[in-house]
Amino acid sequence: MTTTPSQVSQPATADSGQARTRLAGLRGSLQQLLAFASLLLIVLFFSLASEHFFTVNNLVSILTAATVTGMLALGTTFVIITGGIDLSIGTGMVLCGVMTGVFLTYWGWPIWAGVIGAVLFGGLIGLINGVNVSILGLPPFIATLAMMLVSAGLSLVIAGTKPIYFPNHPDFANIMNLSIIPGGRFPLGVAIFIVMIVVAAVLLSRTIVGRYAFSIGSNEAATALSGLNVRRWKIIIYTLSGLFVGLAGVLSASRLSSAQPTGGMGLELEAIAAVVIGGTSLQGGKGSIIGTVIGALIMAVLTNGLRIISVPQEWQSVAVGCVILVAVYLDMLRRRRSGS
Numbered sequence: 001m002t003t004t005p006s007q008v009s010q011p012a013t014a015d016s017g018q019a020r021t022r023l024a025g026l027r028g029s030l031q032q033l034l035a036f037a038s039l040l041l042i043v044l045f046f047s048l049a050s051e052h053f054f055t056v057n058n059l060v061s062i063l064t065a066a067t068v069t070g071m072l073a074l075g076t077t078f079v080i081i082t083g084g085i086d087l088s089i090g091t092g093m094v095l096c097g098v099m100t101g102v103f104l105t106y107w108g109w110p111i112w113a114g115v116i117g118a119v120l121f122g123g124l125i126g127l128i129n130g131v132n133v134s135i136l137g138l139p140p141f142i143a144t145l146a147m148m149l150v151s152a153g154l155s156l157v158i159a160g161t162k163p164i165y166f167p168n169h170p171d172f173a174n175i176m177n178l179s180i181i182p183g184g185r186f187p188l189g190v191a192i193f194i195v196m197i198v199v200a201a202v203l204l205s206r207t208i209v210g211r212y213a214f215s216i217g218s219n220e221a222a223t224a225l226s227g228l229n230v231r232r233w234k235i236i237i238y239t240l241s242g243l244f245v246g247l248a249g250v251l252s253a254s255r256l257s258s259a260q261p262t263g264g265m266g267l268e269l270e271a272i273a274a275v276v277i278g279g280t281s282l283q284g285g286k287g288s289i290i291g292t293v294i295g296a297l298i299m300a301v302l303t304n305g306l307r308i309i310s311v312p313q314e315w316q317s318v319a320v321g322c323v324i325l326v327a328v329y330l331d332m333l334r335r336r337r338s339g340s
Helices: 005-049 056-081 089-106 113-136 140-157 170-177 188-206 206-220 220-225 231-255 267-277 289-308 314-336
Strands: none
Touching: 005 140, 005 289, 056 089, 056 188, 056 206, 056 231, 056 267, 089 113, 089 140, 089 231, 089 267, 113 140, 113 170, 113 231, 170 188, 170 231, 170 289, 188 206, 188 231, 188 289, 206 231, 220 231, 267 289, 267 314, 289 314
16 A cells, blocks of 8 residues: 555655644743843842842732733733733723712712723723724834823823722722732732633633634734725724723722822833733734733832832833843844744
8 A cells, every 4th residue: 555645745744734833832941031030130139139129028019000000011911922012901991990080089989880990891892993904004113102192191081080999898908009918918900810810821821812812913814815804803803901000900990099180101111111021922923911910010119119129210111121021122132033
């Protein structure tokens, strides 16, 4: 019995495909390992540079700071894996915080309703971004840049350029700041962040949302030809990212015990940098939640450590900008080496 060339080539092709998949997995694991090693080195450096760095109170402060940026990064991980980008997450978070103030202070809603309303409002922002990108065909950079400016303006208009406090809901601050360890200090907001890490990891690795996100980011045209409604799933993914933005807005307002209508710009860059540092490619198709969390911790440790050793604010911005440049450059190197 003779063997045809096609009978030989099919197993060979399958084996080569499996080999490429294993190689990509090894590269992703190596990237996460390198990111984690970088985190340990940064922690070691600041621990030696200042005796005030490696203390319980400061470590809790780092986790608290990483919670807000990390929450934004979790949501935008899905968007970046599809090959998109979302520049509106920073000011969108501020707008969701302002809407929390509107719901609780101006309209007198109970806390649970105000929190749900703010999270859903974040989903609405993401939905609009998804429609602009998928239905109108706007480039993600332009669509979300416009939303960034709209959100920043609406925050000032709705709040009247002044902070909104929560005099009728003093317990609102507990969402972020209440310690869940009796006699210790472990904020509830950090626990919420950990829960959302698990939720995001399950969504990305165990559900069709994650599977389709990777597929769209790897080859959008082939995914569309396979019969998948790419437009609809892009809208779903941007909306999902918006829900994380809404929750980040609630946590930020709770942390400050007020809704601050200013600020937010720059947080999107820190969140995107955290995602890229963790191994997610800006060109789409690759990424992980664990890597994103490591990246968020790196950004939080860097910012906190520079402040601890009394580096001026302007030089802190320079350092963060350099980290973003390095993260993007390393992403480019990864893509070149992988041949994609």
